[in-house]
Amino acid sequence: MNLLNWLESRKLIYQKTNESNLSDQLEKKQICAYLGADLTASSLHIGHLLPLRILKILSEHGCKSIFLFGRGTTMIGDPSLRTKERPMLSQEEIYQNMNNIKPQVDKLIKNVIYEDNANWLLNTNLIDFLREVGSKFSVNQMVNLETFKNRIENNNPLSFLEFSYPILQSYDFYHLNKNHGCNLQIGGSDQWGNIINGVHFIKKMTSKETYGITLPLLLKGGKKMGKSVGGAIWLDEKQTSVFDFWQFWRNLPDSDVEDYLLKFTDIPHEEIKDMVKNSINDAKKKIADYLTSWVHGEEKTKNAKEKSISIFENKNMNSLDEFKLDDKQFSNSEIKLTKLLVEIGLSDSASDAKRKIKNNSITVNSELIEKQDAVISKNDFDSEIIVGHGKKKKIKVVLAK
């Protein structure tokens, strides 16, 4: 089976350009692929994993791979499929984000070339750019792009700043093509319009053929996996602990497990089907192991897994994270539970803690707390106490010496 067919069989391809030529080039290893990332946050999140996996597969297949930091384009903000303008980030923030993200990519893929589109976008001369590049784009076609459809149909404002985004991304592709011979761009399914524009642009500029692939959206329970609000799972372990990262995959809905194993592992399909059918929980551990190892390494994965098994399967509270509570937090040898919850990180604020207590989700030493003004006295710490939120989050609290 050739590479493209294999990718298809793994459901890793959503859309692609010129299939037969692309496949040929892949087999001849004459592909140089690039993946771009916006720098809107200080860490990558799980939504980036699938495109990175493709880049990694291509790289291991012998194709040159480029990871492009969108330091220039992030200053514009990709409007693709969005309903509102993004907030603008300062140059310093964007730069800082790049510095945080680079080590993450380093860990995920070897032999990748880094580029930063600020290097060529920030110093362009406007008139030259419009004459050279802008003249090649048809507004008539651009307004019909899926990318802008949402905005235009719903009458949401779309500024020229954002409208120019596909042009800049196309220019990136052209630039990489010129300097690295890059001829394949990969991206999420929302990138199709941007990618296809780049392919057309390069064709116009150089008559050369280039290719594009988009990936399917990751689903959660049949719905789009939201990376918004409470749901973001970050690759940075300071933002999402390794344990929580492992737990996230361990808790996937049954209906998604086959798809995730197919996309993220090399396990033969038959074997996956078998696992899902006969031991769904082992299958979930498999996917958790696989992805956590990739992102955080074997060692940390092993620890997270052991901890999970110890806590959830063996009910062994000794494995819990320990929080050392400072003496100063007590007044009259007592501490309010709401304050304690905030201290140990189970709540964002006293109000939040109260809400949680009201929801019957807070336990102390496995006893449900019903009173919002509950107080823990110092004597209770003769031994450790275990504070729980829901049935999945528990923290062991001891007095600091």
Place this chain on the structure above:
RNA sequence: GGAGGAAUGGUCGAGUGGUUAAAGGCAGCAGGCUGUAAACCUGCCGACGGUGUCGUCUACGUAGGUUCGAAUCCUACUUCCUCCA
């Protein structure tokens, strides 16, 4: 250039002077049942607060104004839509 309409919380969408922190849906969080799953049932869901069914603050495009009181009325501005030129 002219006439009219619209802008509501993460999102969609009610609400046209006061019991409105603002109906309802979706998303999210939590509890029950389970398998650390789904479905289903229930609760929470602007923020903060030493803890009351109470207080403070913030919020209905932006900035002012009228009023004891405004998401609701007035003025200006911004953006979008429709029609006329």
